[in-house]
Amino acid sequence: MAQQEWKGREGGERGPLPVYGVPYADGQPFGGPPSGGPVGEGADRESEPEPGREPAVQVRGLWKRFGSQVAVAGVHLELPAGRFIGLVGPNGAGKTTTLSMVTGLLRPDDGTVRVVGHDVWADPVGAKSRIGILPEGLRLFERLSGRELLAYTGRLRGLPGAEVDRRADQLLEVLDLSANRHKLVVDYSTGMRKKIGLAAALLHNPEVLFLDEPFEGVDPVSAQVIRGVLERYTHSGGTVVFSSHVMELVESLCDWVAVMAAGRIVAHGPIAEVRGAAPTLQDAFLSLVGAGRRGGEDLDWLGGSAR
Amino acid sequence: MTATATRPPSVVPVFVRLKITLIRNGLRQSRGRAAGWTAGTVFALLYAVGLGVGMASLRHNHYGPAAAVTVTACMALGWAVAPLFFFGGDDTLDPTRLAMLPLRPRPLVTGLLASSLIGVGPLCAVLVSAGAVVAVAHSGPAVPVAVIAVALTLLTCVSLARAVAAANTRLLTSRRGRDLALLSGLFIAVGSQGISLGINSLSSDGGLHRATSIAAVVRWIPPAPAVDAVRSVSRGSYGLAAVQLLYAACVVALVLRWWHHSLVRLMVSPDASTLPAGPAGADRDRREDPDSARRSGLLGRGAADGPARVAALLLPRRLVAGRTGTVMGRQFRYVWRDPRSRAAWATALTLGLLLPVVAMAQHGGSVYQCLWSAGLLSTQMFNTFGLDGSAFWTVAATTATRRDAALELRGRALAMAVVAVPYITVVSTGVSLLLHRISALPEVLGLALAFAGTLIATGVFIGVRFPYAVAQSNPFANAAPGQTGVVTLNVLGGTLAGVVLWLPLLAFAVALHVTGRHGLLWTVLPVGAAYGLAVVAAFLRFTAPRLLDRLPEILAVAAQV
Numbered sequence: 001m002a003q004q005e006w007k008g009r010e011g012g013e014r015g016p017l018p019v020y021g022v023p024y025a026d027g028q029p030f031g032g033p034p035s036g037g038p039v040g041e042g043a044d045r046e047s048e049p050e051p052g053r054e055p056a057v058q059v060r061g062l063w064k065r066f067g068s069q070v071a072v073a074g075v076h077l078e079l080p081a082g083r084f085i086g087l088v089g090p091n092g093a094g095k096t097t098t099l100s101m102v103t104g105l106l107r108p109d110d111g112t113v114r115v116v117g118h119d120v121w122a123d124p125v126g127a128k129s130r131i132g133i134l135p136e137g138l139r140l141f142e143r144l145s146g147r148e149l150l151a152y153t154g155r156l157r158g159l160p161g162a163e164v165d166r167r168a169d170q171l172l173e174v175l176d177l178s179a180n181r182h183k184l185v186v187d188y189s190t191g192m193r194k195k196i197g198l199a200a201a202l203l204h205n206p207e208v209l210f211l212d213e214p215f216e217g218v219d220p221v222s223a224q225v226i227r228g229v230l231e232r233y234t235h236s237g238g239t240v241v242f243s244s245h246v247m248e249l250v251e252s253l254c255d256w257v258a259v260m261a262a263g264r265i266v267a268h269g270p271i272a273e274v275r276g277a278a279p280t281l282q283d284a285f286l287s288l289v290g291a292g293r294r295g296g297e298d299l300d301w302l303g304g305s306a307r
Numbered sequence: 308m309t310a311t312a313t314r315p316p317s318v319v320p321v322f323v324r325l326k327i328t329l330i331r332n333g334l335r336q337s338r339g340r341a342a343g344w345t346a347g348t349v350f351a352l353l354y355a356v357g358l359g360v361g362m363a364s365l366r367h368n369h370y371g372p373a374a375a376v377t378v379t380a381c382m383a384l385g386w387a388v389a390p391l392f393f394f395g396g397d398d399t400l401d402p403t404r405l406a407m408l409p410l411r412p413r414p415l416v417t418g419l420l421a422s423s424l425i426g427v428g429p430l431c432a433v434l435v436s437a438g439a440v441v442a443v444a445h446s447g448p449a450v451p452v453a454v455i456a457v458a459l460t461l462l463t464c465v466s467l468a469r470a471v472a473a474a475n476t477r478l479l480t481s482r483r484g485r486d487l488a489l490l491s492g493l494f495i496a497v498g499s500q501g502i503s504l505g506i507n508s509l510s511s512d513g514g515l516h517r518a519t520s521i522a523a524v525v526r527w528i529p530p531a532p533a534v535d536a537v538r539s540v541s542r543g544s545y546g547l548a549a550v551q552l553l554y555a556a557c558v559v560a561l562v563l564r565w566w567h568h569s570l571v572r573l574m575v576s577p578d579a580s581t582l583p584a585g586p587a588g589a590d591r592d593r594r595e596d597p598d599s600a601r602r603s604g605l606l607g608r609g610a611a612d613g614p615a616r617v618a619a620l621l622l623p624r625r626l627v628a629g630r631t632g633t634v635m636g637r638q639f640r641y642v643w644r645d646p647r648s649r650a651a652w653a654t655a656l657t658l659g660l661l662l663p664v665v666a667m668a669q670h671g672g673s674v675y676q677c678l679w680s681a682g683l684l685s686t687q688m689f690n691t692f693g694l695d696g697s698a699f700w701t702v703a704a705t706t707a708t709r710r711d712a713a714l715e716l717r718g719r720a721l722a723m724a725v726v727a728v729p730y731i732t733v734v735s736t737g738v739s740l741l742l743h744r745i746s747a748l749p750e751v752l753g754l755a756l757a758f759a760g761t762l763i764a765t766g767v768f769i770g771v772r773f774p775y776a777v778a779q780s781n782p783f784a785n786a787a788p789g790q791t792g793v794v795t796l797n798v799l800g801g802t803l804a805g806v807v808l809w810l811p812l813l814a815f816a817v818a819l820h821v822t823g824r825h826g827l828l829w830t831v832l833p834v835g836a837a838y839g840l841a842v843v844a845a846f847l848r849f850t851a852p853r854l855l856d857r858l859p860e861i862l863a864v865a866a867q868v
Contacts, residue, residue: 105703107859128707139700139866141637143644155633156705
């Protein structure tokens with residue numbers, strides 16, 4: 001499925017037609033409309049908002065200051081449901097702070113956040129049960145084994161024990177962690193940590209999945225596994241919001257992006273729209289955040305041939 | 308290449324400057340850290356000066372030489388074991404950080420040695436050894452020997468610390484090693500009790516004579532011979548002094564050689580992070596499988612292992628169902644698996660047992676000493692969320708209703724109570740049996756249970772209201788730097804509030820004593836148990852909505868690194 005997708009994208013880039021019409025025309029790789037709602041196919045995916053479906057996330061006037069430093073300066077954003085959404089920006093742009101506030105784990109100074117129509121701060125029950133989060137860094141009880149961690153997280157979410165164990169075993173199997181399920185998470189490698197974090201985030205079948213740098217420090221094999229799971233998830237109607245600063249990855253995975261710089265959203269929309277006339281998303285991004293392709297002129301001694 | 312023809316510049320000044328910069332930048336991190344460092348430095352220097360002056364004042368005392376060599380030898384021992392406990396504290400201690408640099412071991416040793424002579428620790432060592440030589444120097448020729456002795460002592464201490472650190476880098480940089488080092492808190496706690504018993508026996512008749520006979524051996528333990536050489540010179544036995552100085556110098560040379568050897572080995576062998584985690588690891592997993600499968604199955608079944616399972620059998624089902632049981636299971640796993648919790652619990656449990664026993668051994672003791680065991684254990688509740696660290700994130704992300712919050716708190720309080728109640732009962736019974744005061748047991752037990760109850764109750768509230776970040780980088784510091792205010796509020800406020808809440812029951816027991824109704828003293832047990840339970844229940848109810856409201860604030864505190 002992944003290969004087909006790649007072929008589709010390459011074909012699209014060479015062709016004169018809009019990129020994203022091509023791969024979806026035959027229902028691949030996203031298969032078909034999610035069972036939940038009438039999500040349009042083909043060219044319909046380009047337009048927003050989608051008819052008949054509430055936006056996955058609505059953010060209005062979000063502010064956060066840490067002392068004199070403004071981390072998030074008035075973010076307005078509406079993320080469509082059922083998409084694979086990338087939140088991109090340079091380091092320190094406020095991505096993590098924004099995601100923390102959107103998921104109800106950091107109190108904003110000002111502004112409102114609604115997740116699938118539920119206000120994160122006024123209706124935490126409605127919001128928290130509908131979101132799954134993979135935080136930056138490992139913020140899990142790492143002295144539990146992978147299997148215990150899932151059992152614990154699922155029960156904290158109030159799922160019945162037998163169901164938690166069934167889902168946990170399946171997730172461990174799919175994420176290639178079965179062999180290490182009795183190892184303590186503290187002894188896991190980076191890729192395994194991301195995968196167990198993803199499993200914990202998916203356990204309660206959330207409607208929206210927030211992932212903070214899910215591919216950072218992950219080897220290609222684990223990355224492919226994570227990718228497969230995420231694609232399957234959006235495929236069946238889930239929304240993925242993930243932050244990253246690897247543009248190639250965002251370009252290959254996402255169909256919708258929001259670009260953040262210095263605490264503000266500087267561009268958002270379907271990926272082709274954001275990219276505009278620029279040859280790649282990377283170029284579009286660099287011009288959006290105001291960084292030219294600079295460097296290397298003064299390092300005339302660099303070359304490794306002499307000391 | 309041509310560069311090898313010319314002698315490369317010495318790296319010693321570079322290392323010295325690196326060390327100074329590291330110290331300075333450590334202070335720059337935060338004002339609180341700078342204040343803590345200053346206070347620690349002042350305290351250490353005062354202690355060193357006190358020790359030095361103390362020894363110098365024994366100059367004309369019969370026991371002066373014995374004290375000088377004993378203190379010197381003890382100081383060297385301290386330097387030798389310090390890196391095992393405080394490895395993470397000094398970046399320059401870890402030679403693997405320098406492995407990428409094209410440095411030969413010999414200049415590396417020289418540079419590191421020079422840099423490790425800088426700092427508060429070496430200054431303290433100089434002050435202490437100066438005091439030691441002053442205590443034994445009584446003649447003119449002794450003065451230069453004394454200077455050499457101080458230098459040799461300092462070199463021995465510093466190079467010992469470095470050599471031990473280098474030889475154990477593998478162990479100390481691994482997780483298992485760091486976990487082990489954390490248990491040292493227990494040794495310190497138990498050791499301090501042993502030392503206090505030792506001092507007691509020394510201060511009794513003939514104790515100091517014993518110390519003198521021990522000193523006859525100690526003065527041959529390096530670097531004590533260097534200090535003893537000063538005494539030999541003062542007494543005119545120059546030959547002996549020469550032998551002693553030579554011996555001390557040889558020891559320094561041997562230690563340096565050992566260090567050199569370890570460094571060479573470290574530089575050429577792969578570091579722990581590059582060792583393959585493949586077949587061997589998988590193999591070990593498979594071997595551990597049956598056992599850990601059994602362990603992990605327990606959380607899967609709703610309750611948890613060991614104590615939690617017993618609790619599940621004894622406590623009403625309604626109480627431990629759902630989230631409460633899950634939380635308890637995790638708490639118990641953490642007591643065992645998280646080195647910090649394990650050290651704290653082991654220390655509390657051991658000290659709670661030791662204090663009444665030591666008191667009994669020393670002066671008869673009192674049955675009321677059992678209150679220590681209740682107090683030490685229950686204060687573990689005070690920073691329950693701060694101890695979670697960034698993992699509190701999981702709790703915050705899954706707590707949505709007031710009921711979730713209430714069950715989370717109840718799980719934590721119950722996990723504590725499940726251990727505290729039997730433990731307090733056993734200690735109280737044991738102490739009253741040993742003191743032949745079994746008749747006082749109901750009263751003591753009632754007081755202790757109520758005390759545990761009020762402390763757990765205030766701990767629940769304090770843990771939500773005044774959590775503080777636990778230092779992640781330094782496993783020995785309880786709190787991360789810069790939080791003195793909150794920590795004071797947490798520990799002092801929690802303890803005081805717990806004691807105040809407990810006073811009514813104490814008043815009740817005292818009233819029974821004063822009015823002479825000794826026949827009714829047994830009622831303290833049921834009244835105390837019920838009172839403790841009621842206070843905990845009331846605080847759980849009161850605190851649950853506050854936990855729900857303060858989740859982001861607690862997370863912000865707990866997750867700070």
